[in-house]
Every structure is written in structure tokens, then in C-alpha cells.
Amino acid sequence: MREREKMEISRGRDGRRRWMEAGLRGAGRWRVAAGRSWVGTFRTVDEEKPLFDPGNDTTTSTVEWAMAELLRDPAKMAKAREEAEEVLGNVGLVQESDILKLPYLQAVVKETLRLHPPAPLLVPHKAEADVEMCGFTVPKNAQILVNVWAMGRDSSIWPNPTLFSPERFLEKDIDYKGRDFELIPFGAGRRICPGLPLASRMVSFILASLVYSFHWKLPAETKPEDLDMSEAAAGFTLHRAKPLLAIPITSV
Ligand code: HEM
Numbered sequence: 001m002r003e004r005e006k007m008e009i010s011r012g013r014d015g016r017r018r019w020m021e022a023g024l025r026g027a028g029r030w031r032v033a034a035g036r037s038w039v040g041t042f043r044t045v046d047e048e049k050p051l052f053d054p055g056n057d058t059t060t061s062t063v064e065w066a067m068a069e070l071l072r073d074p075a076k077m078a079k080a081r082e083e084a085e086e087v088l089g090n091v092g093l094v095q096e097s098d099i100l101k102l103p104y105l106q107a108v109v110k111e112t113l114r115l116h117p118p119a120p121l122l123v124p125h126k127a128e129a130d131v132e133m134c135g136f137t138v139p140k141n142a143q144i145l146v147n148v149w150a151m152g153r154d155s156s157i158w159p160n161p162t163l164f165s166p167e168r169f170l171e172k173d174i175d176y177k178g179r180d181f182e183l184i185p186f187g188a189g190r191r192i193c194p195g196l197p198l199a200s201r202m203v204s205f206i207l208a209s210l211v212y213s214f215h216w217k218l219p220a221e222t223k224p225e226d227l228d229m230s231e232a233a234a235g236f237t238l239h240r241a242k243p244l245l246a247i248p249i250t251s252v
Contacts, residue, residue: 023174058118058195061239062203063064065110065116066246067210069164071218072227076166077211080105085210094212097107099204106209109204110183113152113176115164116231117185120149120238125191153219177199214248 070077080177085103088094099106125144130137138144153161158168174180177196178188186193210216218224222245230241 036190048234050210057234057237057239059199059202061118062109062112062116062199063185063206063210063241064244066203067205067216067226067246068229068240069112069115070108070211070217071244071246072224072229073164075117075222076164077216080108080211081215084208088212094205094208096201097203099201100206102208103170104166106204107169109200109207110169110174110176110227111164111166114158114183114186115152117148117152117163118237118239119185120233121145121236122184122187145250146184151158151182151184178243215250217247217249219247220243 030084070080083102084094087101088098122145125146127138127140127142127144130140132138155161174183176183176185178184178186178192181188186199188195218227229243231238232241233239
């Protein structure tokens with residue numbers, strides 16, 4: 001393949017063009033990368049290996065990590081399932097509108113994004129002018145990487161930070177929508193991920209459907225506490241080093 005298309009999608013406030021570029025892959029899939037040439041931070045990714053595939057791998061990775069964390073802690077899996085059963089009864093399928101009625105499930109999603117942000121350094125930004133911040137000077141044109149992975153594991157913000165505990169979000173009114181700076185897996189401000197509303201719905205809906213519609217178990221040889229939780233970087237994104245292998249055992 002080497003067909004490529006470039007399409008203008010809008011103009012930035014500075015009047016310069018924003019564009020998206022899409023390439024038809026050999027495998028027949030379209031992959032779309034957002035262009036950021038107007039600020040020079042997120043040039044189009046390499047044709048064969050995108051550095052950041054905003055819509056796909058971020059969302060699937062979040063669902064996979066959430067399932068891994070729940071399978072590693074059967075009590076939390078049971079709690080998520082019980083909540084869904086209590087709220088939904090025997091309706092059979094989760095509807096998107098049900099998500100708001102599932103606070104524990106939403107807390108699982110937040111906790112997953114805290115511990116496993118798919119874009120651990122967001123994407124590189126650049127200072128347009130000298131900035132004073134917390135006693136530091138960030139010089140004009142400096143490249144800025146925001147380490148949200150480390151922020152999620154900072155014990156001065158999160159008690160017992162490496163513990164997967166959705167309960168912490170039941171006690172605190174913190175969300176990932178860019179207002180609470182201790183949890184910004186989608187970034188914040190003008191350049192916050194434009195896919196946030198869709199991603200938030202997709203991750204919660206898929207996870208709720210998996211948890212509600214099936215019981216799950218790990219392969220016989222894997223004990224929950226031994227589940228491999230290693231991470232592997234791929235461009236700007238962070239995934240499970242080994243794909244999660246999980247077995248659905250019953251349906252409603
Ligand atoms: C869990 C899922 C997702 C996460 C954690 C995520 C995270 C991010 C982050 C951290 C950025 C960079 C923000 C910054 O500049 O600081 C970003 C940018 C972007 N995301 Fe997402 N994203 C997700 C899903 C999606 C989805 C589903 C879409 C599209 C349907 C999407 C579209 C985009 C686009 C187009 C950009 C570039 C925006 C720009 O250059 O201004 N993302 N995302």
C-alpha cells in the first residue's frame with residue numbers, strides 16, 4: 001500500500017491548518033493520526049508504525065488493564081459484578097444509559113487510568129514562551145513531557161499508590177476530565193484528548209458488558225496473585241507486556 005490522504009479538518013486559533021492524515025495499510029486497515037504541525041509537537045507518525053494511535057490502542061489497552069486488575073483481585077471483580085446485577089437485574093444486556101448507575105464500575109475505570117494511563121507521558125508539548133512554574137523556569141521552545149504515569153503512583157497524592165483500589169474514588173470526587181490535575185490521563189486544557197467523551201463511554205460500556213454478561217477465570221495454571229502485570233512501551237503508549245488471557249465461563 002502506499003496510498004495516503006491528507007485532509008484539512010479545521011483551522012487553529014492562530015489560523016494555521018490542522019489536518020489529519022490517513023494511510024491505507026497493507027492489511028487493509030485505515031489508521032488515522034492527528035497532525036499537530038501547527039505547533040510542531042506531534043508530527044504525523046511513521047507510515048508503518050504510528051507512535052500514537054489515539055482511538056484504538058488507548059481504549060482497548062484500558063479495558064484490558066481493567067480486566068487484568070479485576071481478575072487479579074476476585075473480590076473486586078465480584079463487587080463490580082454484584083453492582084451490575086443489582087442495578088440491571090436480569091435484563092440480559094447493558095445499555096449505555098446504565099453506566100451512570102454503576103459508580104463502582106466508574107471507579108474501576110478511574111483507578112485503571114490512574115495506574116495504567118495508556119499515554120504515560122501524554123504527547124510532547126512545547127512552551128510558546130518562557131513560563132515560571134512552581135519556582136522553575138520553563139524556557140521558550142522547551143519540550144515538555146507530563147509524566148502522568150508517575151503522578152498516578154505518587155504517594156504524596158495517593159495513599160498506598162500501587163494498590164488497585166477503586167474504593168478511593170468512591171470517597172473522593174475526582175474525575176479524569178481535566179479539572180483535577182492529579183488525574184489527567186487524557187491531558188487537560190485546550191489540547192485535552194478530543195476523544196475523551198467517546199473513550200469514557202466505550203471503556204465503561206465494554207467493561208460493564210464483560211463483567212455483567214460473563215463470569216471470568218484465569219487459565220488453570222495462573223493464580224490471580226501471580227498474574228503478570230508487566231508493561232511494555234510502544235511509541236507514546238504503554239500496554240500490557242503480555243496479552244491478557246481470560247476465560248468466560250457462564251453467561252446470564
Ligand atoms: C482511554 C482512551 C484514551 C486516552 C487515555 C487518550 C489520551 C490522549 C492523550 C493523553 C492525548 C494527548 C493530550 C495532550 O496533548 O496532552 C490525546 C490526544 C488525542 N486523542 Fe485521545 N485518548 C483516548 C482515546 C481517544 C479516542 C477514542 C479518540 C478518537 C475517537 C482519541 C482521539 C485523540 C486525538 C485526535 C488526539 C490529538 C488531539 C490534538 O492533537 O489536539 N483519543 N489522547
